[in-house]
Amino acid sequence: MRNHTSQVQTRPAPDRRHLSLWSAGLLMALILMAGMARAEDDLIVTHGVSTFGDLRYGPDFEHLDYVNPDAPKGGEISFGWSTGSFDSMHPYTREGRPAVLSSIFFEAMLESTADEIGSAYGLLAESIAYPEDRSYVIFTIREEARFSDGTPVTADDALFGYEILRDDGLPSFRAQIGRTISGAQVLDDRRIRFDFNPTSPLRGRIVSAGGLPVISRASHEASGLAFSESRLEPLIGSAPYILEEVEPGQRVVYARNPDYWGNDLPINRGRNNFDRIRIEYYGDAVAAFEGFTAGNYLFRQESSSSNWATAYDFPALEQGYVVQAELPDGTISTGQSFIINLRREQFQDVRVREAIALMFNFEWTNQTLFYGLYVRNDSFWQNTDLAATGLPGAAELALLDPLRDQLRPEVFTEDPFSLPASTPDRALDRRQARRAIGLLEEAGWIIGDDGLARNAAGQTLDVEFLNSGLMFDRLINPYVENLRAVGINARLTRVDSAQMTQRERDHDFDIITDHIPMGYEPGAGLRQYFGSETANDSVFNAAGLADPAVDVLIEHVVNAETQEELNVAVSALDRVLRWERFRVPQWFNDAHWVAYYDIYRYPEPLPPYALGFLDFWWVDAEAEAALRAAGAF
Missing domain, CATH: 3.40.190.10 (Periplasmic binding protein-like II)
Incomplete structure (x- = not known):
């Protein structure tokens, strides 16, 4: 299928006969602007962008293939929610707990589809224009675009959304915006230009800018609130x-x-x-x-x-x-896992983390509690071709070898780490227990007469599972008992949803259940989940992973320019992450x-x-x- 883009000249060169009419100051300003950004000519102007391949839908497509274009409008869909309460309609701040779907009010320049990977099409944007090097992008907003209060969506509102999220949004979000986008400027009422940092990866640039929510500046100013303040009166957007x-x-x-x-x-x-x-x-x-x-x-x-x-x-x-x-x-697995907080001193030794992981009997849990309906999450990219398999091949070794002295030796000598199967017949697998005790002893934790493992300082190995859902008690409690059987002083603490949210944000936990949702074309977002720079700030890096070798591999993923390069880089990263053993994989469906x-x-x-x-x-x-x-x- 063809890539539905075209090369156009956006504006002619200025007529030099009229230069004498311009003031020296204006001429100097033009010279400075030319030094800041390349001339807007020879731009690729398109209705959509794709990472590696061609776009599925051409500029004249009538509807997405998977919808019923004649579906009737009307009625109500209703569903229930039992994972915590809410007290805010503001999804872009740490204050308060936002309601489910509280970002539903906002649209972005671009919209992805459910039958392609890595493609996005103009939603608010009538057109997308960018040079071949993707050093910047210009979005032209549709003339008919309106906020829900009837006012036009303007380039100034798009600028406001970018700047307020960059300056006052969630910390991890702010960091990623700054890495990719160096600045933005309004060209006229309907056109906004985003300039990208030269060091940012080409692959995610346009989509990162095009995915920013567009928020009515007037609605924020009328609220009289700081952007960081929780609110029940939502900001105004342009969505349905x-x-x-x-x-x-x-x-x-x-x-x-x-x-x-x-x-x-x-x-x-x-x-x-x-x-x-x-x-x-x-x-x-x-x-x-x-x-x-x-x-x-x-x-x-x-x-x-x-x-x-x-x-x-x-x-x-x-x-x-x-x-x-x-x-x-x-779809890819959600990555649901028990996450071990690497910020805690007792979890610094990888042997301790592996011992903890060995005592979760997935096979017994799946058969006894889940009727055999689930499959274990081994890979961070489970259910995709990106998951690491076997020993690293030549292409992976080209990325891993320069980091050999920083990586665990098993990365090179063994298959990607997966927990061995336990017996499904009883909750405590004695073979796994013996292995766990051996690992704890190697790490300096010796079981005493009272059945508890202690280190040389006499401290017990304390592990608290933090949980807010009653339904999870039935699978955490057997796990706690297994850990206590090998000397680990484990317990389950159940808190309400507000406490859970706050303690997660403060990284005040030993082990929690969390999701690590990866994508088919992972990019800069990996830094929020696994990067050192945001390890103590990101709400997504629950484990607090801060590993220079992982940082390097993330950049290989981010900078991959072909599908083949991406597959290799993700596989290498998956392999290294799994050998860090900072999570206990749960299951997927x-x-x-x-x-x-x-x-x-x-x-x-x-x-x-x-x-x-x-x-x-x-x-x-x-x-x-x-x-x-x-x-x-």
């Missing part, structure tokens, strides 16, 4: 949904803006079909499930294997009101478990990289009326 109702900790409702400016865009056809999106908050997962069976909300994406295997026998399902389905999921009252419809087949229930599903009005008449909800 606005806030209809908010009850902190209980409910939030988003309504489709009837005057949304972008309804007729090809990128939006068949999408944003629901008039309302309602989210009901529950104190725990049990209450949330009961809310679904009672019809208090109508769509559920199941995350509990126990529920999936045993609980779907309630009357509404037996009467045919509810559909229970496993839909294909081709290669299917979407969904249950919903039989009023929702979706296009078939689904795209490979998204379930899209909030994006391109719709309500069957006749089916909804029939179920209401039957008293289903």
Whole structure:
């Protein structure tokens, strides 16, 4: 497929006959501007950008392939939430706990799709213009683009979004913006130019700038609040949904803006079909499930294997009101794991970390608690071709050899680290326990008469699992018992969601459950998850990993210019990260478990990289009326 771009001259050279009319000051200003940035000629002007390959959709595409372009608008989709409460509608600050989907109000210049990797198309941007070296990009905003209050979206608003997030956004976000974007300037009402740091990777430049949320400057100024302050009155954006109702900790409702400016865009056809999106908050997962069976909300994406295997026998399902389905999921694993806090002194020795990991019996947990429905997360890029396998080949060694004296020797001599399989027949695998005790003894932790391991200073090896969800007790408690069996003074501490959030932000924990979501084309975001510079600031680097060799490998990934280079660099990074043993992999599922009252419809087949229930599903009005008449909800 062709790459749908074109070379154009954006402006002619100035007529030298008129130079004498210009003032010396203006001429000097032009000279200085020319020194700061190259002339805007010979630009690639396009409707979309792609990292390595061609764009799937040409400039005249009518709609995305995976949507139903004639999907009816209307109705409501509702779902439950039991993972913590909320007290804010501001997703870009550390103050408060934002509601689910609280960034729904904002659009960006570019929009990705669910059937491509590494491509993005103009949303707010009518066109994207950049030189071959991608030293800068110019976005031209669509003339019809409007904020939800009816005011035009301008280049000044795009500048405001960039500058306020750069200066007052989350610390890790600020750091990454600064690494990539050196500055921005408004060219006119509809055009904004982003200049990139020469040292930043070419691959992620345009998408990083094009992915910044565009926020109404006027709405922020009218609020009278500092950007960092929590708020329940959201800032104004240009997206299809606005806030209809908010009850902190209980409910939030988003309504489709009837005057949304972008309804007729090809990128939006068949999408944003629901008039309302309602989210009901529950104190725990049990209450949330009961809310679904009672019809208090109508769509559920199941995350509990126990529920999936045993609980779907309630009357509404037996009467045919509810559909229970496993839909294909081709996406990368979420990377769910127990994360060990490397900032803690007792976890500095990798042998201690491996001993802790060995005592999690995944096989018993999966069979006993999860009905054998899950697969372990070994790789950070599980379920993709990017995962490291076997011994490093020549291409990987070219990246790893210069770092040999900084890397663990196993990186070169053994397959990527994976925990050995444990017996599924009992929670405590004695073979793994003997291995763990041996590792602890090598690290200087000797089990005493009281059954606790102590170091030379007489300190016990204390490990606290921090958790806010009741449902996780059943899998953490057996793990705690296994650790205590090998002398580790382990315990589970359950806190409320607010405490959990604060302690995570303060890095005040030993072990937590967290997700490490990687992408198919990882880039600068890796620095937030694994980079030394943000190890003590990033909310994403839960482990506090700060390793110079990892930093080097991250830069190889970031600077990869071909798919082959990227695959090699990611595989090398995956290999090194796994041998650091700072996480205990949990599990993933290669299917979407969904249950919903039989009023929702979706296009078939689904795209490979998204379930899209909030994006391109719709309500069957006749089916909804029939179920209401039957008293289903």
